[in-house]
Amino acid sequence: MSLAGALLSGDVRALARAISLAEDRDPQATELVAELQPHTGKAYLVGLTGAPGTGKSTLADALVKVIRDRGQTVGVIAVDPSSPFTGGAVLGDRIRMSRHTLDRGVFIRSMGARGHLGGLAAATREAIHLLDAYGRDVILVETVGVGQSELEISTICDSVTLTLMPESGDAVQTIKAGILEIADIFVINKVDLGGAEKTRRLIQDAMALGPKQAWRPPIVMVSAANEEGIAKAWEAILSHQAYLKESGALTSRRQERVKQEVVALVAERAREDARRLLDGDTVVGRRLRDNRNGKLNPYTLAEEVLGERASQGGS
Ligand SMILES: Nc1nc2c(ncn2[C@@H]2O[C@H](COP(=O)(O)OP(=O)(O)O)[C@@H](O)[C@H]2O)c(=O)[nH]1
Ligand SMILES: [Mg+2]
Known part of the structure; x- marks a missing residue:
């Protein structure tokens, strides 16, 4: 059976293999995702953000239990740019999450960059599509909790939670960082x-200063480690989902996501083409290598790369 067929039939090893291909930025993964596209769009995507140590993994674990108790299947992707199987935090996650290992309704995977810096967002997107096609009702995406990934996650997911912990100063930091x-x-x-x-x-107080929005983000108090308040947190996520559906914002959010994804795919392809043209036996490649005095203008070269790429039919 093809990998796509196996994945659709619920073969968990096929799913794991497909995600590994995505992680390796193997073109096969991109083809697979394209093939599976008609089977996606059903999962609800929830991003779990927050500074490291605030309890995102513990929250994910507790949410998994609540979601499973309500009869829905769930996939968890923990995005960690370090290697997926090193690092104490990830190891901790795996031990914690191990209570779900016998449950076929739960699939947990940590995603590493595997040397492809910058490819992690693309790999994560593909993994989400794969889990979606696999038929998961809910997909939780835990971010590593720093900078860019926090902002990207909001374009990848339908609902985003931000986890904070008391007295750590991270609330203040978060407010300052926007x-x-x-x-x-x-x-x-x-x-x-x-x-x-x-x-x-x-x-x-910080929210009161901000612009008035149609959706007022609720603040839920929990103790993830003690599994207190988790049902309330899940209810809050579901209310946000209901709001998105009723207001039509879900459609616009998903449209925006497709747009971002197209931009990312085009950028990834263009980057590869630029490298190929500059490394290859091309006019622009030769100009780059013949340059002895270091006076080449990168702006001019970029124009030339784009021109050469266009004349080749774009790929
Ligand atoms: N006291 C207390 N500790 C917690 C709670 N939730 C998580 N922790 C602890 O906080 C630490 C970081 O949790 P983790 O889920 O790995 O955070 P992450 O880095 O955001 O994924 C771990 O030692 C957890 O056991 C909680 O509700 N109360
Ligand atoms: Mg974690």
Whole structure:
């Protein structure tokens, strides 16, 4: 059976293999995703963001239980740019998540960059499509919790939670960094440690200063490790989903996502073409290598690459 056929029939090894191809940025993965496209669009995508250590993995684990109790299947992708099988945090995740290993309704995978820096977002997108085609009802995407990935995640997912913890200063940092805007739901974790109320007020005050929005992100207080408040957190995500559907924002969000994805795919292809043209036996490649005095203008060369690429029919 083809890999696509096996994946659609529910073969979990086919799914794992396909995700590995995506991780390796193997063109086969992109072809596979394109082939599976008609089978996607059914999963609900939830992004879990927040600084490292705030409890995203613990929250993911607790959410998996709630989602499974409600009879839905779930896939978890933990995005970690370091190698997928090194690093204490990821190891910790795997031990924690191991309570779900016998449940066929749960699939958990951490995604590494595998040396393809910059390819992680593309690999993550492909993994999401693969899990979607595989038939998962819900896909949780845990980010590594720094910078760019936080902003990208909001374009990849339908609903985004931002996890904060009390007294860590990360709430203040988050507000300063302008990351507040990506949150559809705020999750204040580790309420068992105390000080959560202060964090809640910080967030509330910061939101009051911001522009009025049709969706007011709720603030949910949880203790993920003690599995307290998790059902409430899931309810908040579901209310956001209902809001997106009723307001039509789900359609526009997904359109925006397709647009971003097209831009990313075109950029990835163009980057490869540029390297190939510059490394190859081409006019522009020779000009680059013949350059002895270091006076070549990269802007001019870029124009030449684009021109040469167009004259070759674009690929
Ligand atoms: N006290 C307390 N600790 C928690 C809670 N949730 C998670 N932790 C701990 O916080 C640490 C970081 O959690 P983790 O889920 O790995 O955070 P991540 O880096 O955001 O994925 C771990 O040691 C967890 O056991 C909680 O509700 N209360
Ligand atoms: Mg984690």
